Amino acid sequence: MSNAVDKTPDNAPAAGLLPPTNVIEDAQGITLYADLPGVPKDKLTLQVDGDKLIIEGELNFAIPEGMESIHADLDLPRYRRVFTLSKELDSGKVAAEIANGVLTLRIPKAAHAQPRKIEIQVTS
Amino acid sequence: MYFHRSFFPGSIFAELERLQRGLEQTYDPSIRGGLRGGFPALNIGSTPQSVEIYAFAPGIDPAAIEVQIEKGVLTLAGERNLPAPPKQATLHIGERFSGRFRRVVSLPDDVEPDSATAKYRDGVLHISIARKESAVPRRISIQ
Numbered sequence: 013m014s015n016a017v018d019k020t021p022d023n024a025p026a027a028g029l030l031p032p033t034n035v036i037e038d039a040q041g042i043t044l045y046a047d048l049p050g051v052p053k054d055k056l057t058l059q060v061d062g063d064k065l066i067i068e069g070e071l072n073f074a075i076p077e078g079m080e081s082i083h084a085d086l087d088l089p090r091y092r093r094v095f096t097l098s099k100e101l102d103s104g105k106v107a108a109e110i111a112n113g114v115l116t117l118r119i120p121k122a123a124h125a126q127p128r129k130i131e132i133q134v135t136s
Numbered sequence: 137m138y139f140h141r142s143f144f145p146g147s148i149f150a151e152l153e154r155l156q157r158g159l160e161q162t163y164d165p166s167i168r169g170g171l172r173g174g175f176p177a178l179n180i181g182s183t184p185q186s187v188e189i190y191a192f193a194p195g196i197d198p199a200a201i202e203v204q205i206e207k208g209v210l211t212l213a214g215e216r217n218l219p220a221p222p223k224q225a226t227l228h229i230g231e232r233f234s235g236r237f238r239r240v241v242s243l244p245d246d247v248e249p250d251s252a253t254a255k256y257r258d259g260v261l262h263i264s265i266a267r268k269e270s271a272v273p274r275r276i277s278i279q
Contacts, residue, residue, distance in 0.1 A: 032231040036221045045218075047232055049177075049192035049259030073190065073260050076183050085177035086192060113194030113259015 028068065028092025031115075035095075039127050041120035042101060048091050049113035056110055058117070060103040065095045067115065100125030175233040176212065176261070180241065184273055187247055187265045191239070194259030201261060205249040210263070213238040246270075 031046040048056065051069035059066040069091045097103055102122040109116050176193035191212055193201060201214040218234040221227045243249075243265065251266035 032233065033229055034218070034227065034232045035229040036225050036227050038222065038225040042228075045232060047192075047194045047259070049194040050190075052258050073257065073262065075181065076186065076188060076264075079181040079183045079188055081179065081181050083178065083180040085174075086179055112196070112256075113192070 025092060026090065027088060028090045029086055029088050030093055031067070031069075031091045033093065039121075041118060044095075044115075044117040044119070046091075046093070046115040046117075047113065048110065048115050050086070051091065051110065051113065051115075053110050056115065058106070058108055060097070060106065063097045063099075065097050065103070065106075065117075065119075067091070067093045067095075067117075069115075174239055175216075175237045176239065178239060178241065182244075185267055187243060187267070189241060189263040189265075191261040191263070192259065193237075193256075193261050196259075198256035198261065201256075203252075203254050203261075203263060205243070205252060205265070208243050208245065208247075210241045210243055210265075211238065212240075212261070 031048050033044060033046045036043045036045075046067060048067075048069045050071040050073050052072055055070040055072050057066075057068040059068075071086065071089050071091070097119070100121050101119045103119065105120050107118045176191040178192070179190040181188040181190075189210065191201075193212075193214070193216070196214060196216050201212060204211045204213075213236075215236045216234060218232060244267075246267045247265045248268055249265065252263060254261060254263045256262075
C-alpha cells in the first residue's frame with residue numbers, strides 16, 4: 013500500500029458519466045444501444061465479469077492547446093456503466109460495434125432459453 | 137455565468153465543485169433555460185485565438201445538423217429519430233434522446249462568424265470560431 017492519500021484505491025473504479033442507454037429484448041436476445049460520443053473504437057472497453065456487464069469508454073477528441081473551459085455538460089473524461097445480466101443470456105456470444113459514438117451490443121439468449129414451439133402430436 | 141475550470145478534473149475538490157455547480161445551475165438558470173441536460177450536450181472552451189464548441193450528438197448524419205450563426209448567437213438544430221422497437225420486442229430501458237433538437241449559444245462579441253469551421257467525428261460535432269485579429273492579445277516588445 014502506498015502512502016499517497018489523494019489517490020483513489022486501485023480497486024475502486026474511477027467516476028464516469030452515465031451514457032444514455034436503450035435496452036430492447038426480443039425472443040432471441042437483448043440489444044443494447046448506448047450513446048458514447050467522443051469515444052473512438054480503441055478507447056472502448058467491454059467486459060463481462062461474473063453476471064456484470066461493464067461498459068467503459070474514454071473521451072478522446074482534439075482540444076486546442078491552452079483552451080480554457082467555459083462550460084461543460086460533460087465534465088468527466090470517461091463513461092462507465094454496469095448492468096447485471098441474467099442467467100439465460102449467453103454472455104460468451106456478445107457482439108459489439110461502435111459507430112458515430114453509438115455502441116450497439118447484442119447479447120443472445122442461450123439456446124435452451126430461447127422460446128421453442130412444441131409440436132403437439134395427435135394420435136388418432 | 138462563466139465557470140473557469142479545468143477540462144478534465146480528477147480531484148475530489150473538482151468533484152465537489154462539480155456538485156456545487158450543479159446546485160448553482162438549479163437555482164440560477166440562464167434566460168434561455170438551463171444549459172445542462174439538453175441534447176446535444178455541449179462543452180464550450182476558449183483560447184486567445186478562438187472559441188471552441190463541442191456538441192455531443194451521436195448517431196446523427198452530420199449533413200442533417202443545421203449550424204447557424206446570427207447576431208452573435210450560434211444555433212444547432214436537427215433531428216435524431218430512433219426507430220421504434222419492433223413488435224414482439226420489449227423496451228426495458230429507454231433513455232436515449234429521440235426527436236427534434238435545438239440548442240443556442242451566445243458567442244462573445246469578438247468572434248469572426250465567417251471563420252467558423254465544423255467537423256464531426258465519433259459522434260462529436262466540433263465547431264471552431266476564430267476571434268478577430270485585434271482581440272488576440274499581443275506581446276509588445278520593448279525596444
